[in-house]
Amino acid sequence: MSQICRLPAGGRIDRRTRLHFTFNGKRYEGHAGDTLASALLANGVHVVARSWKYHRPRGIVASGVEEPNAVVQLETGARAVPNARATEVMLYDGLVANSVNAWPSVDFDLMAVAGFFARIMPAGFYYKTFMWPKSFWRRYEHYIRKGAGLGTAPAEPDPDRYDKMNAHCDVLVVGGGPAGLAAALAAGNAGARVILADEQNEFGGSLLSQRDIAAVAADPASDGSIGGASPMAWVTRAVARLAAMPEVRLLPRSTVFGYHDHNFLTIAERLTDHLPPAERKGPRERVWRVRAKEVVLATGAQERPLVFANNDRPGVMLASAVSAFMNRYGVQPGTRAVVFTNNDSAYRTALRLVTAGIEVAAVVDSRRAAHGDLPERVRKAGIEIIANAVVVDVRGTWRVAGVDVMTLDANGTAVTEPVTRIDCDLVAMSGGWSPVVHLHAQSGGKPQYDANKACFVPGASAQNEHSAGAAKGSFMLGDCLTEGEAAGSAAARRAGFTAAAPSFPPTVVDVVEEPLVPLWVVPSPKGIARAPKQFVDLQNDVAASDIELAAREGYQSIEHAKRYTAMGFGTEQGKLGNINGMAILAQVLGNDLPATGTTTFRPNYTPVTFGAIAGPDLGESFDPIRKTALHEWHIEHGAVFENVGQWKRPWYFPRKGEDLHAAVARECLATRNGVGIMDASTLGKIDIQGPDAVTLLNWVYTNAWDNLRIGRCRYGIMLDENGMVMDDGVTTRLGEDHFLMTTTTGGAARVMAWLERWLQTEWPELKVYLTSVTDHWATASVAGPGSRNVLADICEGIDFSADAFPFMSSREGLVAGVPARVMRISFSGERAYEVNVCANEGRHVWESLMEAGAKYDITPYGTETMHVLRAEKGFIIVGQDTDGSITPVDLGMNWIIAKDKDFLGRRSLLRTDTARANRKHLVGLLTDDPNAVLPEGGQIVGSGNGKERPPVPMLGHVTSSYFSANLKRSIALALVLDGRGRMGERVRVSMPNGSAVTAAIANTVFLDPGGARQNA
């Protein structure tokens, strides 16, 4: 018979819609509105998993994201989802799920043998056991890795699509329970743009688990009431009001999974997971990247388990989950229950059990007495309350068969005989409530321990954030609504709106509750170490004894104890286990809980799929490919490309039969002896305008810019705060307040962000405006002795004579009929001109230059030739000859450091370590054998005589190395310890084959040291 544990009525499920699903190969039936967990329970499936370490049978414990056991492998093949929590998976027709951690099945798991050795496999077992023989580690590792983890990631590519959305709002409300709804209503009524996100499939929060409308209408006080009606009636009206507000966006099935600086939050919205695969259309998930002016955190609270022997047996559940399964899903989780609690809220569950027709054998309450309204109601319902008592053990392996109850002693720290055995198949436990404070913590807030409520509550807000309701430790419904409304109004006001009166004045009937008495671990007659496992973290099989052992072995910081025991790993992330674990550690160490502290809440507290994180940025879209305006021409002319940052740049242009070396040798010779042309469009270009442009340049470059005349160009070096070279390039003064800065190709975005960062954060008073114009211009660099002739042939309005157009100057005119900026600058050491035209005209101008240059045998060249030509001149490439640890002094460029002005990185240049004389210097290397080309990155291991005894001194490394066809020999640049003090000294450079090549330390400039060629 199917659905043998379905209650005859009630719940928020649609009983008319029957859905079929398969779990561990067996077919079951459920209803629309079920989760996989509720449908399994409705079918009487109580063992849903095996535990991770000891392979103990495990059942469903919770009803929401905090579920530690029912972690399943959902679907198969490419659509398989590992580690899905059955409590979060909405049932659909045809769903297929399987247990993890069990082989061959959950009912017969061979690895369950581990359970017999549980006592000798405590925390740290792996670290201690698999040490010897040392050489066996690789083998151990293979099997440990195989046994570790939960589900299996699909091996095939994900067929689904994922989306990303950027949004701004005035108020983001996280959590759609009563507090969140009240906050959203208040902010929405004030006219604010509101986003309300809740991870469940419908709004209402914990009210969804209260009794249904009809039941509550008969007895409103039992489950609270709002405005005289059931809380869910209020929820329905509130959601309808919000849906009608044009500025409010409702996001159900949406988990806020990260709270970052500047009120930037990320939300994972599940769009189609609740539908059968065949009906899924459009993206599967969408990640919202939200910048909110104000944030209201109304994330509720999670019930804490109690820590007692064998508390992991299937049938031991959180009291709130028992309520949820009965009231929300119409499921009968057991036939005879024991409620075990240290607070009043579980008494509601006892009453709900009775209403659902489930026998309650007793309420075991660890407090000395239970006299509140709710215990009184329970007594009236004829349920026995055993006060000052605890459940010390659970009978049954596959399902709870009964519990052993003992009385607490006068101190409440030990138990006394006799043992009372109570038969039952369900234990509803409640150890109190933990506000969900992880987003508050991620925002920079520090949760504080509230001894009265025995939980961590949010501390002072670090950003524009307000916590409300159970998330703030206010558990009464009336308080949740009042606080939510106040937080929503305050948020709207701070975002610039006038908050109106709430539209649903909430008159709430609450039942007064007696205070909770903390119970972190139930005393066992055998003591913690010898008691049957008292689990703290069910998912990671961490027991109270493991935490005690960790403390004994010196792991006294909670962060260390967590790592030693694995507490809070996996999808658990400390939701159920951590507070109990921290309290047990504190107890063992004799500390108080606040002193022990919390572990860090990192995103993602609730798992987010890799698909959602990657979004559409996959395959070709993973990293944009940038092509210059001349890209097609390069392809047509046989260019071989290389990636430089995101750009595709021609590396070399081989002719028939040529390899890289032959092509580069030809291109180098042609450029030095005739004329070459290179596509330089990828150089970063930043247009700088404003009256303070010179000040900005003075502060970001090491040299002075005040005296640069209009129409002149100057080379500059930029340092980071540590005084290390971060970029270089030539900047041209186009007008009094107008400059064009060029940056390295790969560094363009970084430099732009760097300048903006300083302007926006430290120097907002500067009147300077930056515009990235890299893509707007196509740039052809025409270099070589013949360059002037080529340019002069097709230019109008520019006098190219040496006097009229000297080196390091800029002119404007027409090139091939197109307005152009022509700069006479050179990275090759030759007479050279960079022709900049509007990108759309780039190809026309390039082809015109090729045509005009034909009679001078103009030769296109790529980045490799550019590298050789610049190395012949000793010109550096930032990122190749520097690595973030090199100063301009190391490069021998003291001439570029102004003495009489401030600039970024200046003070760092004076630090003892930066200023010491014997740092690594950039030098040239000339191999003894002119044909030997050193490997870039090759280590310089010692003097050239090869007689040092190991370990040989490591002097530095080769940064650039080429064969120069012009010089008919190899050349290299290298960073060498005290290099300038070793001029002429011979060193050895290791080769990949283990041999060494000897070379002499030389000047970095190998060709035309006087610069006659570029000035000609």
Ligand SMILES: Cc1cc2nc3c(=O)[nH]c(=O)nc-3n(C[C@H](O)[C@H](O)[C@H](O)COP(=O)(O)OP(=O)(O)OC[C@H]3O[C@@H](n4cnc5c(N)ncnc54)[C@H](O)[C@@H]3O)c2cc1C
């Ligand atoms: C100790 C205790 C005593 C109580 N006593 C009473 C009582 O006397 N009377 C009474 O009527 N009720 C009582 N209640 C129940 C009370 O109704 C709830 O505490 C109340 O509903 C909490 O409201 P909330 O909006 O703060 O949180 P919840 O209703 O729990 O709502 C929180 C919502 O936030 C969502 N959420 C959490 N994290 C995220 C995230 N990262 N992204 C998106 N969504 C998220 C959750 O899905 C949930 O829907 C009690 C509860 C407790 C715990």
